[in-house]
Amino acid sequence: MKLDGGVLIANITPFKDNLEVDWNEMARRTRDLASIPGIQGFVVNAFAAEAPALSHDERQRAVAIHKDNIRPGQTVVAAILDWAPPSTIRRGEEAGEAGADAVMVCSPYLSAYNANHSPEYAFHFHKEVAEGLDMPIVLFQLASGDQLSYPHEALVKMASEIDQVVGVKMAQAADCVRYDRDYYALKSLNKEIICLPSVGSTFFHNLSTGGDGILSGLAAFAPYECVEMLNLVKNGDLNRAQALHRRLAPLCHAIYGFPYADLHTRYKEVAYMVGALSSPVLRSPQLRMKAAELDRLWRAAQIADLRPIPGADETRPRLAA
Amino acid sequence: MKLDGGVLIANITPFKDNLEVDWNEMARRTRDLASIPGIQGFVVNAFAAEAPALSHDERQRAVAIHKDNIRPGQTVVAAILDWAPPSTIRRGEEAGEAGADAVMVCSPYLSAYNANHSPEYAFHFHKEVAEGLDMPIVLFQLASGDQLSYPHEALVKMASEIDQVVGVKMAQAADCVRYDRDYYALKSLNKEIICLPSVGSTFFHNLSTGGDGILSGLAAFAPYECVEMLNLVKNGDLNRAQALHRRLAPLCHAIYGFPYADLHTRYKEVAYMVGALSSPVLRSPQLRMKAAELDRLWRAAQIADLRPIPGADETRPRLAA
């Protein structure tokens, strides 16, 4: 897997009113998003996709549909969330059979675990997965402060010592110093590690330090803005990047704000508001937003003034019912 | 499910050197533990059992083996750890078919989730599970400070408003004030909620406030001491309870100490040291203790001077290889 200044979309799973996956919508939206210049591929079955609520068969089909609808040169990364290395390997193999080019291994959850205090669990988990799975691996660095967030040294050690690791989803979130420390260290290794900022509220800051692209659920409904931010920073256009950062700030602060667990629901609601998704229907355990929160997202989305994606629903923007 | 001052053992899964479950050992140990006066039953497939590393079929067989080896009047509770309510319901139903009398629903993990900030996720998760699963439910209250730990109000609301909730695994850990607040509130509801202290280092304090029994992995190798603590406090014998608390303190502080993620591994190592388990072999993602840590556990276990369980291996106590 290789990224040269492009955007990977952590795609959102559309559901029908009866809670079945809307496969036609998934195919259509994927095709439309894939047509946008600067889009490098998709991450399937991530949290943005509500993967914890998808069945095994649904996850497999999601990978296949994305594979079928990308353009030449684009890539499909399958996110894997599992409890133990052997089952993670099996899920990775299955994703590969369904067409995934690489896997993104989510930060494992262990009981009573704090990755800062017990970083060796994370290391051995990924090492065992890598030994059993013949695919490129993207690590998932969570927000600083999250119990499952790898400490700096552990992240660098995994990237350095596990051959199959090719990149890192950089979701350090608000902690820009942590991003900088991780980025500089990952880029000083004797192997190439692609670093992909993931949290919209810090794209500008992260990319200003340095970055190889973007990997985010935000790109499912703001792909043009993600590509634009990448290009502005790459071209050294600080003033226009600063202005774009400011314009997106209210939306990003709403989406990535308190409480953080609503993040993936907010992705879906905003995608629906701006016409990038035909329905905001969720599966549990996610919950719909309350009206006041929807209203806040709506106002922020108006300020952001996102460019409609190809095939966007005509009645956009609209306030979710 | 009903507990009258008894102990539920969160059982430990024995593995052979080839990492297969040692079903004979599981059956034998369960039978031996079940013979101890004061043992009320077993919790199967909890973290102490390394359930995240067990397959579906293994979890089913573990329930069945426990069901086959308990004594009349004893109970089998199946712990369920899953991502979403519908799959939690299915796993609960399967556990029921295998012989479980009740389920213990582990605190759900959601991405970017902090249960203190978003308690409604926990509530709706359990509510949906309860609506789809015709079994008694035990809630799992984690250590204060854990991201997945329910805030007081959410715990009380779940216990109060979800009919099938019959009890709470009280693992508030070091935070005795939180235990007290939860306990007093749960006991003031218009329904019976059994409260089961779970963390050995605070059994004395928790039971001194009040408690209906014990639910703990500690009981898999210190069943006599768990029963004794229950009885001493029930009988108001503060001096002897204080002395027992002091004697167990070094072991409990080692087992439940920093880093907390090693807790379940330490259960297994100590169970092996004292002859309650024939092997300390673990499955990943758990990792073996380092020698210095084993030595620390060993010295603490000698102070604790645990009474051997029936059928304990003769060569106990012993230092793990």
Add this chain to the structure above:
Amino acid sequence: MKLDGGVLIANITPFKDNLEVDWNEMARRTRDLASIPGIQGFVVNAFAAEAPALSHDERQRAVAIHKDNIRPGQTVVAAILDWAPPSTIRRGEEAGEAGADAVMVCSPYLSAYNANHSPEYAFHFHKEVAEGLDMPIVLFQLASGDQLSYPHEALVKMASEIDQVVGVKMAQAADCVRYDRDYYALKSLNKEIICLPSVGSTFFHNLSTGGDGILSGLAAFAPYECVEMLNLVKNGDLNRAQALHRRLAPLCHAIYGFPYADLHTRYKEVAYMVGALSSPVLRSPQLRMKAAELDRLWRAAQIADLRPIPGADETRPRLAA
């Protein structure tokens, strides 16, 4: 300084409506409290006394007044809160000149300081103070989680290696395991360290493990209950201690509950409600409680049903205006 199962009252400073210290009230209340069997002395100029809002001269006079109004055998400990060791020494010397028998050195505040990460600051601070001040020193162990709370090892090291340290105010608060670890370690040193539980919500639990007395602002208005808890636990009367713990729990949970910064204001409000103080007037930076909070304290105080102190205002209990 020596304590044998007695109570040290962290006294509250009474103010007149014009915000001057009410010295007559201070003398009278001190005399009345000192007459209660089991009261061993007073801690003056602690946070309960709003010492940060007192001038140098007021702090000196407060020490002198307490010295003048205690009974034979009782002790006066002066709390010292200062930024640097040399000025702490001077304040300690002045307190000694005013009549203090010992000093309690409050946990020093340094910019950007976290005592868990930089325990050497705490150690050297106290060591330098001890080298320059010829008085017994009581350490102040704050609630676990507070930035200024000493880690276990640092506390034990200070108690062990600094000769003048004779005792510890044990305000570990909700974290009973931390109390236990600290207590067992402090009691295993080759010198006597008196351990004084300080947080009312955990007196029962702390003393059940072990303790040499109580040091608390709670004792300024609930002295009989503090003495009673000490005696019940000392006598091994678990059932009556449990019942007293339960009766005091709503009041203690309100006083020591969220937000914790209101603790000292709540002391004063409740002292006024139950007639142990003639006015709840505060100096800034403390703020009066809101009506809803006062109402909550009032209801909790009624359940606690505290025995009136000698000379209690007749119209008690009463709701603060």
Add this chain to the structure above:
Amino acid sequence: MKLDGGVLIANITPFKDNLEVDWNEMARRTRDLASIPGIQGFVVNAFAAEAPALSHDERQRAVAIHKDNIRPGQTVVAAILDWAPPSTIRRGEEAGEAGADAVMVCSPYLSAYNANHSPEYAFHFHKEVAEGLDMPIVLFQLASGDQLSYPHEALVKMASEIDQVVGVKMAQAADCVRYDRDYYALKSLNKEIICLPSVGSTFFHNLSTGGDGILSGLAAFAPYECVEMLNLVKNGDLNRAQALHRRLAPLCHAIYGFPYADLHTRYKEVAYMVGALSSPVLRSPQLRMKAAELDRLWRAAQIADLRPIPGADETRPRLAA
């Protein structure tokens, strides 16, 4: 007080080997630093100056010396750290008499205080100070996560509702999103609030969002680099700002890294290493760095390759003894 793209130096106090303040050195260094284009003035008696270890008279003299050695148009801000509003007012008045143009009120420390949980304390503290002190006030926003750090809403309310507040020391540190939220909100008020990034590791990110200057102890020994970063960002020169950010990163990550309490000691050590200070002697409670840490700072300082300040000691750079 007004800042137009300039740098305020939080100055460092030089001590002689006998721990007396070296007033000649203070005057000389102040004069030298004041001569650098882009330097707008000085903050005196801040934590960088070890103010907690200075006496009243020393703080007054420090203000006067700075006043005597600045250039026309430059400003002197006196930092005030105190326990209560009335004494803060007195210290502010005294600073004014000594020549200060404005005060920076440090975040007040209260026992058991967490500013996130009890923001009203911070508000009323500053409001009372403002009512009693006829001077411009700079607020001090600490690092996110610090117990004394104001929540966003409280900061904005203080800036908005307290007339005398003219600026904010923006030390949100690693939390760039918090800086952005604060900055955008402060700049949208109906009054001018100058926002001064203070933490070197995030100058680039903070200024890229927006900022009116810099207020930092880093500027006491890296004044040219602070001015350069300001100018590069102001001129939209992303590439050169990015390169400067990268060059300074190892030094900034060392100075502002773990443990954070060493920050002010590190300022002094590095100032000494690079010849900007004649001695690294500290007063307690600060402690000298250990050799390994000094070595780390030294290597980072070499990478940073700071431009010598006027009058820098010739033998620079040098490793502290």
